[in-house]
Each structure stands twice: as C-alpha cells, then as structure tokens.
Amino acid sequence: MPALRIENLQKSYGVVPVLKGIDLSVDNGDVIAVIGRSGSGKSTMLRCINGLEQFQGGSIDVAGHTVDTSNAHLRALRREVGMVFQSYNLFPHLNVSENITLAPRVVKGVGREEGKALVEEVLSRVGLADKAGAYPDELSGGQQQRVAIARSLAMKPKVMLFDEVTSALDPELTGEVLKTIAELAEAGMTMVLVTHEMGFARKVATRTVFMHEGRIWEEGTSEELFSHPRTPELRAFIAPNLK
Amino acid sequence: MIQSFGLWSIPLLLHGLMWTVLLSLTTFVAGGLFGLLFALGRSIGPRWLKLLIAGYIQLVQATPLLILLFLSFYALPFMGWYFPPLAAAAISLTAYSTAFLADIWRGCIEAIPRTQWEAADALALSTTQKLRYVILPQAFRIARGPTVGFMVQIVKNTSVTALIGFVELTRAGQLLNSMTFQPFDVFLTVAALYFVVCYPLSLWSEKLKERRSAGSAH
Numbered sequence: 489m490p491a492l493r494i495e496n497l498q499k500s501y502g503v504v505p506v507l508k509g510i511d512l513s514v515d516n517g518d519v520i521a522v523i524g525r526s527g528s529g530k531s532t533m534l535r536c537i538n539g540l541e542q543f544q545g546g547s548i549d550v551a552g553h554t555v556d557t558s559n560a561h562l563r564a565l566r567r568e569v570g571m572v573f574q575s576y577n578l579f580p581h582l583n584v585s586e587n588i589t590l591a592p593r594v595v596k597g598v599g600r601e602e603g604k605a606l607v608e609e610v611l612s613r614v615g616l617a618d619k620a621g622a623y624p625d626e627l628s629g630g631q632q633q634r635v636a637i638a639r640s641l642a643m644k645p646k647v648m649l650f651d652e653v654t655s656a657l658d659p660e661l662t663g664e665v666l667k668t669i670a671e672l673a674e675a676g677m678t679m680v681l682v683t684h685e686m687g688f689a690r691k692v693a694t695r696t697v698f699m700h701e702g703r704i705w706e707e708g709t710s711e712e713l714f715s716h717p718r719t720p721e722l723r724a725f726i727a728p729n730l731k
Numbered sequence: 732m733i734q735s736f737g738l739w740s741i742p743l744l745l746h747g748l749m750w751t752v753l754l755s756l757t758t759f760v761a762g763g764l765f766g767l768l769f770a771l772g773r774s775i776g777p778r779w780l781k782l783l784i785a786g787y788i789q790l791v792q793a794t795p796l797l798i799l800l801f802l803s804f805y806a807l808p809f810m811g812w813y814f815p816p817l818a819a820a821a822i823s824l825t826a827y828s829t830a831f832l833a834d835i836w837r838g839c840i841e842a843i844p845r846t847q848w849e850a851a852d853a854l855a856l857s858t859t860q861k862l863r864y865v866i867l868p869q870a871f872r873i874a875r876g877p878t879v880g881f882m883v884q885i886v887k888n889t890s891v892t893a894l895i896g897f898v899e900l901t902r903a904g905q906l907l908n909s910m911t912f913q914p915f916d917v918f919l920t921v922a923a924l925y926f927v928v929c930y931p932l933s934l935w936s937e938k939l940k941e942r943r944s945a946g947s948a949h
Contacts, residue, residue: 566853571853
C-alpha cells in the first residue's frame with residue numbers, strides 16, 4: 489500500500505475550481521517535488537493531504553488514514569503526517585525546546601525525560617543542538633525553519649509535507665534548510681515538497697510533479713522531467729531556471 | 732444636626748471605599764469569567780452562538796449602565812426576583828463588564844494569526860489543546876493592558892450604584908455631604924480616594940501596553 493494515494497481530487501473555492509481531478513501515488517521512502525506556477529493549486533493540494541483544506545470530490549489516503557471531515561480522524565492522521573510551512577509558524581511564546589515537546593507531550597503523553605531526549609535527538613538532526621533554550625525571535629529565519637522541521641520530526645511522522653519552506657528565506661539561508669531536507673530524504677523519510685527550488689527538486693526528489701491549472705500536467709522521475717520536458721507549459725516554466 | 736467635615740468622616744468614606752473595591756473585584760471576577768466564555772463562544776463557537784453573543788454585546792454596549800442597574804433593581808422584582816442593592820449592583824455591573832471584556836478578549840483572540848491555529852492543527856492538537864497551549868497564552872499577553880485599563884472603568888462605574896442606595900464611596904460622600912454641607916471638602920476627598928485606586932491601575936495598564944509595543948513575545 490502506498491504511503492499516499494490521491495484519487496481524482498477536486499476542490500473549488502466557491503465556483504472557482506482550483507483542483508480539477510488530481511491523481512498521485514507516493515510510495516514509502518519516495519521524495520516527491522511538486523512544482524508549478526503560483527495559483528496552479530500545488531499548495532492547496534498539499535493542504536488537503538492533512539485536512540487543512542476541505543475538498544469536494546475524490547479521496548486521499550495517507551499513512552493508513554483516509555482524509556475526511558471528522559476531527560478525531562484528522563487528529564489521528566496528523567499524528568503521523570507532519571507539515572512544515574512557508575512562514576515557519578513556530579509558537580512565539582514558547583522556546584525551542586517547548587515548541588518541540590508541546591505536541592508529543594499533550595498529544596502523545598510523552599514524559600519529561602523522554603521529551604528531553606527527543607529535543608536533543610531532533611535538534612541534532614537539524615544541526616541546532618545548542619538552541620534548545622532560545623526563543624523563536626532570537627533565531628534567524630533559516631534557524632526557525634529548521635526548528636519547525638525538528639518540531640514536526642518530534643512527532644515521528646511517517647510522511648512529511650513541506651509547503652514552500654524556503655520561499656520566505658533570504659537566499660543565503662535557504663541552503664541550510666535544503667541541506668536538512670536532503671538529509672531527511674537520505675534517511676528514507678517519505679516527503680512531498682511543494683517548492684520553487686528547481687535545482688534542489690532535481691537533485692533530491694525521486695519524482696517531480698508539474699502542476700498547471702489545477703491538474704498534474706506532467707510527472708516523472710526528476711531527471712527525466714527536467715531534462716526532457718514533454719509539454720510546452722513545463723518547458724516554458726523551467727526554461728528561466730535552467731538559464 | 733450639622734457637623735463639620737473632619738477626621739471623624741474618614742472612616743465613613745473608607746467604609747464606602749471598601750465596598751467600592753469589593754464590588755469592583757466581584758464585578759471583575761464574574762464579568763471576567765462570563766467574558767472569557769463569551770469571547771470563546773464569539774470566536775470559535777457555532778454560528779448561532781456567535782450571533783447570539785454578538786447581539787448581547789451590541790445590546791449591552793448600547794445601553795447606559797444606569798439603565799441596566801435600574802432594570803435589575805426595579806424591574807426584576809416584578810418577575811419575582813427581588814435583589815438587595817448589593818446583588819442588583821453586582822448583577823448589572825457583571826452584565827455590563829461581561830459585554831466589554833468579551834469584546835476586548837475576542838479581539839485579542841482574533842489577533843492571533845490563523846497560521847498559529849494551522850501549525851497547532853498540523854501537530855494534531857485538539858481544539859482545547861490549541862486554545863490552552865497556543866492561542867490563549869498569546870492572546871493573554873495582548874489582553875493584559877486593555878484589561879487592566881478596563882478595570883479602571885469598572886471602579887469608576889461602581890459609583891452609579893449610589894442611585895439605588897448602595898453605600899459605596901460615592902453614596903458615602905453624599906451622606907457625608909448632607910451631614911456637613913461642605914461639598915467641596917467631601918467630594919474632593921471622594922475624588923482623591925478614587926484616584927488612589929485608579930491611578931496605579933492606569934499606570935500598570937500603560938506599562939503593560941508599553942512592554943507589548945516594545946515587541947518581545949516572551
């Protein structure tokens with residue numbers, strides 16, 4: 489059974505359709521990059537996967553859960569599906585360690601000692617072992633985003649969703665975040681990344697999906713997709729990035 | 732018998748001040764409790780509840796406090812509920828402060844960005860957990876200044892209960908004035924006593940607001 493299966497996913501805002509029948513299957517350990525113009529529906533699709541957006545048609549199964557509108561089901565799903573946002577969304581009133589342990593503590597009942605070990609483990613994975621006591625506003629954007637990744641990792645997710653996680657960062661800070669994600673990919677994490685970083689998608693993603701006008705326009709291994717784009721839309725989209 | 736205003740008058744005023752403070756505290760605690768429930772209902776409740784609470788807030792905010800007081804003191808007895816002045820005062824002031832605190836706090840809850848709710852959602856927190864650990868602690872920080880500021884309003888507004896014969900500070904002043912016929916001495920002393928209670932609260936409120944605009948989130 490795939491880690492994620494989306495079938496004929498349809499969503500509209502009022503009368504405006506944004507997803508017009510998406511089919512996507514992701515196996516365990518796969519890293520999928522989703523690229524496309526703003527408004528192509530890629531972030532919306534990602535947000536449907538963990539139920540942050542509701543959809544009108546089709547089905548999504550992820551990490552053994554079926555997405556529906558029941559809060560209890562969604563909470564069970566979200567325990568196993570992590571998400572990292574463009575704007576980090578750390579909790580500003582909590583320090584790094586509290587940001588990381590909040591959900592394991594209150595959702596999973598993880599105890600104090602175990603929580604401490606968890607903080608050390610996930611912070612060392614993102615290279616910020618010395619920042620446990622810092623508050624979010626004392627960190628750079630790149631550091632905040634790595635803490636956000638650590639916070640998500642602390643729930644031991646089976647699947648992780650990344651929603652344009654480097655788009656709000658200064659160019660010199662994107663590298664450290666991408667490096668962290670590449671390391672997760674190497675460690676075998678199943679990931680879906682909505683991204684504008686073409687070079688990164690090509691290097692790290694096993695497969696890349698190009699979305700256009702609410703559909704999956706083109707899909708293939710990253711190498712094949714970037715070196716031999718079949719549709720004029722994808723060619724036009726990646727041309728400026730290839731320079 | 733006309734007496735002259737002097738040291739003997741002070742205990743009478745202090746007694747009134749005590750009731751002003753007690754009534755203010757009761758109002759703040761009860762209004763705060765209902766205000767919090769109303770603020771939560773108004774920001775995250777079902778639509779009918781939001782409308783109901785919004786209606787309550789609008790209605791109470793558009794009604795003079797004195798009318799609320801007269802309603803609970805003169806009108807409720809007609810429905811079989813007779814309240815002594817203290818209770819009628821507490822009820823009307825609570826109804827009044829509930830509406831204002833609910834409105835202030837709703838604003839503070841809604842000031843927390845939607846992305847904070849989403850981050851908590853994505854971490855599988857329940858609604859109660861989201862409120863308790865993520866939203867309310869942040870809303871509380873924003874709310875402190877305006878809330879303490881509103882306490883000043885409560886203290887001053889308890890003075891209207893003098894009109895139903897509840898002997899708080901203002902009523903004590905009236906009584907003293909009718910014994911001494913020295914309104915300047917009496918009411919300036921009364922004003923000074925209000926100032927002693929309200930000014931530190933105002934200063935505190937300003938300080939809380941300043942700390943917030945200085946920007947540190949923790």
